Amino acid sequence: MIKTVATTPFDGQKPGTSGLRKKVPVFAQPNYAENFIQSIFDSLEGFAGETLVIGGDGRYFNREVIQIAIKMAAANGFGKVMVGQGGILSTPAASNVIRKYKAFGGIVLSASHNPGGPNEDFGIKYNIGNGGPAPEKITDAIYARTKVIDTYKIADVADIDLDKVGTQTVEGMTVEVIDPVADYVELMESLFDFGAIRALIAGGTRVVIDSMGAVTGPYATEILEKRLGAPAGSVRNSTPLPDFGGHHPDPNLVHAKELYDDVMSPEGPDFGAASDGDGDRNMVVGKGMFVTPSDSLAIIAANATVAPGYSQGIAGIARSMPTSAAADRVAEKLGIGMYETPTGWKFFGNLLDAGKATVCGEESFGTGSDHVREKDGLWAVLFWLNILAARKQSVAQIVKAHWAEYGRNYYSRHDYEEVDTDAANGLMAHLRDSLASLPGQTFGALEVEAADDFAYHDPIDGSVSKNQGIRILFKGGSRVVFRLSGTGTAGATLRVYVERYEPDAARHGIDTQEALADLIAAAEHFAQIKTRTGRETPTVIT
Ligand code: G6P
Ligand code: ZN
Numbered sequence: 323m324i325k326t327v328a329t330t331p332f333d334g335q336k337p338g339t340s341g342l343r344k345k346v347p348v349f350a351q352p353n354y355a356e357n358f359i360q361s362i363f364d365s366l367e368g369f370a371g372e373t374l375v376i377g378g379d380g381r382y383f384n385r386e387v388i389q390i391a392i393k394m395a396a397a398n399g400f401g402k403v404m405v406g407q408g409g410i411l412s413t414p415a416a417s418n419v420i421r422k423y424k425a426f427g428g429i430v431l432s433a434s435h436n437p438g439g440p441n442e443d444f445g446i447k448y449n450i451g452n453g454g455p456a457p458e459k460i461t462d463a464i465y466a467r468t469k470v471i472d473t474y475k476i477a478d479v480a481d482i483d484l485d486k487v488g489t490q491t492v493e494g495m496t497v498e499v500i501d502p503v504a505d506y507v508e509l510m511e512s513l514f515d516f517g518a519i520r521a522l523i524a525g526g527t528r529v530v531i532d533s534m535g536a537v538t539g540p541y542a543t544e545i546l547e548k549r550l551g552a553p554a555g556s557v558r559n560s561t562p563l564p565d566f567g568g569h570h571p572d573p574n575l576v577h578a579k580e581l582y583d584d585v586m587s588p589e590g591p592d593f594g595a596a597s598d599g600d601g602d603r604n605m606v607v608g609k610g611m612f613v614t615p616s617d618s619l620a621i622i623a624a625n626a627t628v629a630p631g632y633s634q635g636i637a638g639i640a641r642s643m644p645t646s647a648a649a650d651r652v653a654e655k656l657g658i659g660m661y662e663t664p665t666g667w668k669f670f671g672n673l674l675d676a677g678k679a680t681v682c683g684e685e686s687f688g689t690g691s692d693h694v695r696e697k698d699g700l701w702a703v704l705f706w707l708n709i710l711a712a713r714k715q716s717v718a719q720i721v722k723a724h725w726a727e728y729g730r731n732y733y734s735r736h737d738y739e740e741v742d743t744d745a746a747n748g749l750m751a752h753l754r755d756s757l758a759s760l761p762g763q764t765f766g767a768l769e770v771e772a773a774d775d776f777a778y779h780d781p782i783d784g785s786v787s788k789n790q791g792i793r794i795l796f797k798g799g800s801r802v803v804f805r806l807s808g809t810g811t812a813g814a815t816l817r818v819y820v821e822r823y824e825p826d827a828a829r830h831g832i833d834t835q836e837a838l839a840d841l842i843a844a845a846e847h848f849a850q851i852k853t854r855t856g857r858e859t860p861t862v863i864t
Pocket of ligand 2: 433435598599602603
C-alpha cells in the first residue's frame with residue numbers, strides 16, 4: 323500500500339549549519355516532516371534498492387518521525403533501512419554505521435545541543451554515503467525542492483516495532499533494527515589502547531562522564547563502566563530522555579557547570595567529560611584545568627601517536643576559521659598540512675576523504691578524525707584518557723606543558739543569544755561596510771593589520787563559500803571574529819570570538835577574560851554591539 327499524498331510547500335525549510343532545526347510544534351504540523359523528507363529523497367539519485375540508515379538522539383518526537391521516515395523510504399524505493407533500537411543512534415555512531423555497512427546515506431534526527439521536549443527543538447539532517455553531513459550542493463537542492471513540492475510518497479502500514487533487534491519487512495523493504503552501541507564500541511576499541519586506560523582507572527584515576535540525559539548514556543556506560551572498569555555511577559545522567567531530564571544538553575561551562583564544579587572541588591573526580599544531545603560534542607575538564615576546545619584539538623594532534631589508531635602519525639589538521647590557531651603551531655612543528663574551513667563539520671568531509679586531514683576540530687566543542695565523518699564526543703574523551711594513560715600526567719600538567727612548548731592562545735567566545743534579527747544583520751552589514759577602512763585603525767595599543775569577510779575555497783572540489791565571518795586581525799596575531807550562528811531557532815545569535823597569542827610562559831597563568839580585555843573592548847568599539855543589539859553583556863561566555 324503505497325500512497326501518494328498531495329501537499330503544499332512550507333516556508334523556511336532551509337537547512338542551516340547542521341540540517342533543518344525547528345521547534346517541535348512546527349515539525350508537528352501535518353505534512354511538515356513529510357515534505358522535508360520527500361525533498362531529501364527528491365534531491366538524491368540512484369538509491370533504488372540501496373540502504374538508508376535512520377536514527378536519532380531520542381529527543382521528543384524522535385519515534386514519530388522515525389516511523390514516517392521508514393515508511394517513506396519504503397515508498398520511495400530504498401531496499402533496506404537500518405535503524406537503531408528504540409530509534410537511537412548517536413550522530414557519530416550513525417556516521418559509523420553508514421560507512422561500515424556501505425549505506426547510500428542516512429537520516430539523523432537531532433537538534434544536537436538544543437533542549438528537547440514538546441515545545442523545544444527538533445531537527446532532521448541528511449548524511450551522504452561517506453557518513454558525513456550533506457554538502458551545500460545537496461542541501462541547496464533540498465531547500466529548492468521544499469519550495470515547490472506538491473506530493474510525497476508513504477507506505478500506508480502499521481507502525482514498525484523499533485524496540486526488538488532483528489529484521490522485518492515493510493512493503494518489500496527490509497527494516498533491520500540494530501544494536502546502536504555495538505559497532506561504535508568496536509570502532510573505539512580499534513582506535514584506543516583500552517588496556518592502558520583500564521590500568522589508569524584501576525590505578526585510582528577517577529573518571530566521570532556526564533551524558534546530560536542524552537544519547538551518549540548507553541555508549542558511555544558500555545565503554546567506561548563495562549569495558550574500562552570504572553565504578554557503576556561513573557556515567558551520570560545516563561538514561562536518554564525525551565526532554566533530557568530538563569537539561570540543556572550542551573557541554574560547556576554554563577550547562578555542564580555541575581560537572582565542572584565537581585571536578586574542581588578537591589574531593590571530586592580527577593577527570594570529567596560531558597557530551598551533547600546527539601553525542602558529537604565534548605567538553606574535557608581536569609582538576610584545576612578546563613581544556614578549551616581549541617587547545618584540545620592542538621593537544622590531541624600533538625600527542626596523536628600514543629593512540630594505536632594514529633600510531634603512524636597524522637596527515638594534516640583542519641579547524642574551523644573561528645577556532646584558535648593553537649593547532650596551527652602543532653601542524654607547523656610536525657610539518658603537516660593545516661586547513662582553515664568555515665564553521666560546520668560538513669566542510670571537513672572533502673579534506674578527510676582526500677586524506678589531507680586526519681584530525682579536525684571546532685571551537686564549538688567539536689573534535690574528531692577520519693574514523694567517521696562527524697565530530698565525535700566520546701572519541702575525544704577516549705583520546706584524552708589514552709593520552710593521560712600514556713603520559714602518566716594530569717590534564718593540567720599536559721596542558722601547561724603544551725603551552726610552554728607552543729605558546730598559549732588565549733581564547734574566548736561571547737554569545738549574544740536571541741538578538742533581534744534585523745539588529746544582528748545590521749551589525750554585520752556595518753562591519754562589512756567598514757572592512758576597507760579598518761586596516762591601520764588603532765584602538766589603544768592595538769592596530770588593525772587586516773580585515774575581511776572569510777571566504778573558503780575548497781581545495782578538493784573547488785567550491786567557494788563566501789560570507790563566513792568577519793575577521794579583524796591585529797598586528798602581533800591577535801584577532802576578533804564576528805559571525806551569526808547558523809544553528810539557532812529563535813532570533814539571531816551573534817558570536818564574537820576573541821584570541822590572543824602569548825608566547826611567554828611567564829604570562830600563561832592570567833585569567834582568560836583579563837588577558838583578552840583590550841580585544842573585547844575593541845570588539846565593542848568596532849561592532850557597536852551594545853547600541854545595535856541593546857545588550858549590555860553576552861548571554862554566554864565560553
Ligand atoms: C553544529 C555544527 C558545528 C558547528 C556548530 C556551531 O554543532 O555541527 O559544525 O560548529 O553547530 O554552529 P553555529 O553556526 O551555531 O556557530
Ligand atoms: Zn551535537
